[in-house]
Amino acid sequence: MTTKLLAILMLFGGSAFCQTEGVGIGTTQPRAKLEVAGDTRITTGLEIAVIEHLEDDETSTFLIQEQTNKIKALDVSNPTGAALGYIQVYEIYNPNEDWVLDFDTQVNATDFVLNAISASYDRELDIGSNASIPYYSAFIKNGTWHITADFPEANNRYPSELGTWTITCLIYSKDLSKQFGRIEIPMNNSSTGAATNPIVD
CATH class of the missing domain: 2.60.40 (Immunoglobulin-like)
Known part of the structure; x- marks a missing residue:
């Protein structure tokens, strides 16, 4: 158990429960090695080491960040739900x-x-x-x-x-999507032209 994880457990005191299956913060039955039941704020970034391949019969879920900075889950395998x-x-x-x-x-x-x-x-x-x-x-x-x-x-x-x-x-x-808006292209009576700068680089 790392120093950071020990600090988290000490900070939450009675709200953190350590079991052989995993560590739970705000829950007595963690379903993973670490489960946080409640709001979580990460300020310096999150690295995901392994992403398993998706099987044909598994649920396809995407996470997107809205303009309000909220994260929304989209289950695109549900034909009546929201989609990308x-x-x-x-x-x-x-x-x-x-x-x-x-x-x-x-x-x-x-x-x-x-x-x-x-x-x-x-x-x-x-x-x-x-x-x-x-x-x-x-x-x-x-x-x-x-x-x-x-x-x-x-x-x-x-x-x-x-x-x-x-x-x-x-x-x-x-x-x-990103909306770049309109770009006016003066051709000066020519049949060829080029953008001044690429819109993406």
Whole structure:
């Protein structure tokens, strides 16, 4: 038993219990070599020596630090619990032919990031002599995330048909990401350019 551990036991007095299985602070039945039942504050850092491999049938739990400096446990193996990220598929049925100007997901843009990662439209289009490449994107409006999707210069070949956009989005908490903001890139009428500095190094 090290000097530091002896000092901890002396400090907590009657609250610390030493058994052959382990040492408990605030508990008489420690479930590990050292268990602290109550709040713990570590000021100089914590080193984890060994992390065991996770088996397929074991619970996957992550610890994240919120902006309030609280630690939250996320059990991502629970399908109804909180997760590191969410995948949501929106099936937007019967828009104005192939045009979705503004679909409000109602996802709070203050707390979450939403990326539209794929999209498809299920009707034949009348493109004519012009090529048309579909676009889709997510944007923030009035504090929530919105989606837009369209085939420019194209419409349903048969206007009476009811089409559907299938748009897959990745949604995750801003606690799990860094927001660098916008960077303006002046190209000066050139077709090539480079950032002044990398955003990460």
